[in-house]
Amino acid sequence: MGNCRVKQSRRKFIKAAAAAGGLLATGIVNPFNAVIFATERPEDPTKPWWGYGIDIEKCIGCGRCANACKLENDVPKEPFYFRTWVEQYTIKNDGSVKVESPNGGINGFKQTVPEADIFKAFFVPKMCNHCHKSPCVQACPVGATYDSPDGVVLVDESYCIGCRYCVQACPYGCRYIHPEKNVVDKCTLCYHRISKGKTTACVEVCPTHARILGDLNDQEGELYSFMKNHNCLVLKPHLNTGSKLYYNALSAEVR
Amino acid sequence: MEQHYQYLYEMLSQVQGFIYPNELDLQWGLLIVLYPYITGLVAGAFILASLERVFNVKVLKPTYELALLTALAFLLVATMPLVSHLGHPLRAYEILSTPHSTSAMAIFGFVYLWYLMVVLLLEIWFDYRRDMVIWARQEKGFKARIYKILTLGVNDISPKTVKWDDKIGYFITVVGIPSAFLLHGYVGFIFGSIKANPWWSTVMMPVIFLFSAMVSGIALVLFIYMAVSYIRKQKIDMKALDTIAKYLFYILILDFTLEGLDQIHRIYEAEESFEILSLLVHGPLFLTFFIFQIFLGTIIPLIVLGILQFYKPREFTRRVIYLVSSLLVLLGIFFMRWNVVIGGQLFSKSFYGFTDYKIRIAGSEGLLWSMAWIIIPFIILAFLLWLLPPWKKVPAEPA
Amino acid sequence: MPPQLKTLIPLFAIFIFLFLLGRYLLVPESFGEQGHYRFNSVAENKDLSLQYAGRDACAECHDDKALEMESDMHAGLSCEICHGPGMVHYDNPKAGQLIIPDQREHCGLCHATNLTRVDKIAQVDLADHNPDQKCIECHNPHLPWEIAE
Incomplete structure (x- = not known):
C-alpha cells in the first residue's frame, strides 16, 4: 500500500516536472523567434516604425549629408557639433587603422595614405541609431528624451535640464550640448519632415543613394528589401541597444 | 560662448588619433569630480560615526559628534556642484517631480533627501536635543532663540524622554548605515551602469566607490579632529586617534584590494577596450593614476600606517604621520574620482583616440568655483561647531 | 508616544504633503500620456520649419531643368545638393535666392x-x-x- 503511494506520487512528480520543463523550454525558445536584429517590433504594425539603412559601398564621402543636416536643423557651424557626419576609414597593409573626419566631412576628404599601403578604404556615415532600447532614453533622469511612438528618439528641449548623462550613455557619440540652448541636441530623423511625408535632409541630398529612410513595418518598402538583399549589421551589437540603423558592408574595424 | 569655442578649437589641436566629432567637448569637468568626492566624504564620515554608536567602539566617542557635523556640512554642499553644472539649473526640480524610473540618476534627489532629512538631521537632532534645551536656558538673546527653534518645542528633558532620544537615535543610526551605503554605492552605480563606457562599466564600481568613500571620510574626520583640537588648543585623545588610524588602515587595505581586483580583472579579460584603456592609464592618466592615486594616495599611507600597527613611536611623531597620511589619502581619493570622471571621458568611444581636458580658472566650471565648493563645507562646519559644540555637551546624569 | 515623535511626525507629514502638492503643480501638461515624457513635445518636434523643399517641389516650376537632368549622368540627383536649401524660395519665389x-x-x-x-x-x-x-x-x-x- 505504502509502496504504491510512493510510486503514484513519483509518477505525479515526473508528470509535473515534464510539464514544467516543457513550459520552461517554450518560454526560453519563443522569444528568440521574435528577435530580429536584437529588436522587438512595436505592438501596432499598421503604423510606421522608422528605421534607416546606410550602404557603405555606395558612399563617396562628399559630406553633403552632414552639410544639409546642419542647414536643416540649425546645428552650430563649429566642427565639434554634428547630428550626422562621415568618417573615412583607411586600413593599411600593415594592419593599422586610420580614421578621420575633418569637419565631419563637410569640406570633403583627402586620402593621404599612398596607394601601395592601402589594404582597403571606405567611408562610413554616422548618425543617431534610433535605438529601440536606447541607452540615452534609459539614462535621462527627467524624461526629456524619449522614443516616440513611431520609433524616433527625440529630445524635449523645453524640458531638458542639461545634465549630459545621456551624452555619456550614447555609445555612438551622437549627442552634443547645444552651445546656445544649453540642452542636449541630436538627430531627430528630421521628424518635422518625415511626419509631413518628406524624406530627411540627408537622404534628400545624398547623390549616390547610400542612405535609405524607411518604415520597418512596411514589408514592400525600400528599407525592408535593402535589409533582405544585403548582409546588414548594426554598430556595437554586443551592447544590445536595439539599433535601427542598418549598415551594408560594415567592416569589423568600424566602431 | 565665443570663449567656449576658442577653448574647443584649442582642444581640437590636442586630439590624438580619432574621436567622434561630438566627443571633443568633454561633458563632465571638475565640478562632477567634486560631486562623488564630496558625497564620499559624507558617507565615510557618517560610517565612522556609526562605528561608535552601533558597533559600540567607545574609544571613538570624542569624534562621534564631530564626524556627524562634518557629514552634515559636506552634505549641505553636495548638490551644489551638480546643480551649478546643469545647462538649466532652474529646471533641477524636474528630477523630483518627474523622476524617470529607469535612470540611475533620477533617484538621486530622493536618496539625497532621505539621507539629509531622515538620517543626518534627525540623528543630530536626537543627539543634541537635550543639550539644546539646556543651552536655550543658559544662553541669552539670539543664540538662545536659535536653540529654542531648533528644539522644535520639545523641551521635555525628563530621564524618560531623554531615554527615548537615545533609543530613536540609535534606531536612526542603524537605518543610517545602509543609507550611507546606498548613498555612495548609488553614486558608483551612476557611473558603473553606463555600458557605453568600458572604463566605468563594471559591477565593482559601486563597491569601489563605497570603500573609497569610507577611506576618504575617515581620513577627513582624522584630519578635522586634529585641526579642531589644535585650534582649540586641546589635548588630542591619542587612543581615539590611534583607533581611527587603525580603521583607516584596514579599510584602505580593503579598498586597494577591491580596486586591484577590478584592474586585474580588466587586464586578464582584456576585452575590446583593453588597448585604449591601457594607453589611457599609461598616457593621459599616468600622473593622476599611478603617481597621485596609487603611489601617493594609497601605497605610502598603507606602508606608513601599516608600520604603526607594529611599532609605536612617540605621540608627536604619530600625530605628524597621521596628519600627513590623512592628507595623502584625501588627495589620493580626489584623484581616484578624477581618474574615473575625467579619465572616462578622455578616450573616444570609438577606441581610436583621445581628447584633452584643461582646467579653466574662471567660470562656474573653473578652478576657483570648484575650490569654493571645497572650502564652503569647512565654513559651514565652523558654524555648526559654534552652534553645536560637541565639547560643551552636558553629560547626562547617571540613571 | 514619546513627545519627540508627536512633533516630528506631523512635521514630516506636512513636508511630504507640500512635496506632493509641489509635484502635482509642477508636472507639465500631457506628461505621461504615452510614456515617461511630455507628449506635446512630439507635436512640437513635428512643427519645426523645413529648410529643404525636396526635388519634387523644385520640379513644380523648374520642370525644364528637371527634365534636362534626367537625360544625363546627374539624373536622379536632388537640385538642393548643389543649390542649397530652397524652402524659403519655394514659399516665396522672389525671396530666398539660391546659391549657384x-x-x-x-x-x-x-x-x-x-x-x-x-x-x-x-x-x-x-x-x-x-x-x-x-x-x-x-x-x-x-x-x-x-x-x-
Missing part, C-alpha cells in the same frame, strides 16, 4: 581624386585637369557629359 556654386572645390567634393572612392564615381585630379578653369566653363552641371567648346 561655381568653385572647382565644390565639384571636387564628389569628383576629386580620392583612393577611398575609386571605382565608385568619375574622378578628376583637380591639380592636373585644367587647373585654371572653372569646371562649369566646360561642363554643364545639369548635363555633365555635354562638353562645351
Whole structure:
C-alpha cells in the first residue's frame, strides 16, 4: 500500500516536472523567434516604425549629408557639433587603422595614405541609431528624451535640464550640448519632415543613394528589401541597444 | 560662448588619433569630480560615526559628534556642484517631480533627501536635543532663540524622554548605515551602469566607490579632529586617534584590494577596450593614476600606517604621520574620482583616440568655483561647531 | 508616544504633503500620456520649419531643368545638393535666392581624386585637369557629359 503511494506520487512528480520543463523550454525558445536584429517590433504594425539603412559601398564621402543636416536643423557651424557626419576609414597593409573626419566631412576628404599601403578604404556615415532600447532614453533622469511612438528618439528641449548623462550613455557619440540652448541636441530623423511625408535632409541630398529612410513595418518598402538583399549589421551589437540603423558592408574595424 | 569655442578649437589641436566629432567637448569637468568626492566624504564620515554608536567602539566617542557635523556640512554642499553644472539649473526640480524610473540618476534627489532629512538631521537632532534645551536656558538673546527653534518645542528633558532620544537615535543610526551605503554605492552605480563606457562599466564600481568613500571620510574626520583640537588648543585623545588610524588602515587595505581586483580583472579579460584603456592609464592618466592615486594616495599611507600597527613611536611623531597620511589619502581619493570622471571621458568611444581636458580658472566650471565648493563645507562646519559644540555637551546624569 | 515623535511626525507629514502638492503643480501638461515624457513635445518636434523643399517641389516650376537632368549622368540627383536649401524660395519665389556654386572645390567634393572612392564615381585630379578653369566653363552641371567648346 505504502509502496504504491510512493510510486503514484513519483509518477505525479515526473508528470509535473515534464510539464514544467516543457513550459520552461517554450518560454526560453519563443522569444528568440521574435528577435530580429536584437529588436522587438512595436505592438501596432499598421503604423510606421522608422528605421534607416546606410550602404557603405555606395558612399563617396562628399559630406553633403552632414552639410544639409546642419542647414536643416540649425546645428552650430563649429566642427565639434554634428547630428550626422562621415568618417573615412583607411586600413593599411600593415594592419593599422586610420580614421578621420575633418569637419565631419563637410569640406570633403583627402586620402593621404599612398596607394601601395592601402589594404582597403571606405567611408562610413554616422548618425543617431534610433535605438529601440536606447541607452540615452534609459539614462535621462527627467524624461526629456524619449522614443516616440513611431520609433524616433527625440529630445524635449523645453524640458531638458542639461545634465549630459545621456551624452555619456550614447555609445555612438551622437549627442552634443547645444552651445546656445544649453540642452542636449541630436538627430531627430528630421521628424518635422518625415511626419509631413518628406524624406530627411540627408537622404534628400545624398547623390549616390547610400542612405535609405524607411518604415520597418512596411514589408514592400525600400528599407525592408535593402535589409533582405544585403548582409546588414548594426554598430556595437554586443551592447544590445536595439539599433535601427542598418549598415551594408560594415567592416569589423568600424566602431 | 565665443570663449567656449576658442577653448574647443584649442582642444581640437590636442586630439590624438580619432574621436567622434561630438566627443571633443568633454561633458563632465571638475565640478562632477567634486560631486562623488564630496558625497564620499559624507558617507565615510557618517560610517565612522556609526562605528561608535552601533558597533559600540567607545574609544571613538570624542569624534562621534564631530564626524556627524562634518557629514552634515559636506552634505549641505553636495548638490551644489551638480546643480551649478546643469545647462538649466532652474529646471533641477524636474528630477523630483518627474523622476524617470529607469535612470540611475533620477533617484538621486530622493536618496539625497532621505539621507539629509531622515538620517543626518534627525540623528543630530536626537543627539543634541537635550543639550539644546539646556543651552536655550543658559544662553541669552539670539543664540538662545536659535536653540529654542531648533528644539522644535520639545523641551521635555525628563530621564524618560531623554531615554527615548537615545533609543530613536540609535534606531536612526542603524537605518543610517545602509543609507550611507546606498548613498555612495548609488553614486558608483551612476557611473558603473553606463555600458557605453568600458572604463566605468563594471559591477565593482559601486563597491569601489563605497570603500573609497569610507577611506576618504575617515581620513577627513582624522584630519578635522586634529585641526579642531589644535585650534582649540586641546589635548588630542591619542587612543581615539590611534583607533581611527587603525580603521583607516584596514579599510584602505580593503579598498586597494577591491580596486586591484577590478584592474586585474580588466587586464586578464582584456576585452575590446583593453588597448585604449591601457594607453589611457599609461598616457593621459599616468600622473593622476599611478603617481597621485596609487603611489601617493594609497601605497605610502598603507606602508606608513601599516608600520604603526607594529611599532609605536612617540605621540608627536604619530600625530605628524597621521596628519600627513590623512592628507595623502584625501588627495589620493580626489584623484581616484578624477581618474574615473575625467579619465572616462578622455578616450573616444570609438577606441581610436583621445581628447584633452584643461582646467579653466574662471567660470562656474573653473578652478576657483570648484575650490569654493571645497572650502564652503569647512565654513559651514565652523558654524555648526559654534552652534553645536560637541565639547560643551552636558553629560547626562547617571540613571 | 514619546513627545519627540508627536512633533516630528506631523512635521514630516506636512513636508511630504507640500512635496506632493509641489509635484502635482509642477508636472507639465500631457506628461505621461504615452510614456515617461511630455507628449506635446512630439507635436512640437513635428512643427519645426523645413529648410529643404525636396526635388519634387523644385520640379513644380523648374520642370525644364528637371527634365534636362534626367537625360544625363546627374539624373536622379536632388537640385538642393548643389543649390542649397530652397524652402524659403519655394514659399516665396522672389525671396530666398539660391546659391549657384561655381568653385572647382565644390565639384571636387564628389569628383576629386580620392583612393577611398575609386571605382565608385568619375574622378578628376583637380591639380592636373585644367587647373585654371572653372569646371562649369566646360561642363554643364545639369548635363555633365555635354562638353562645351
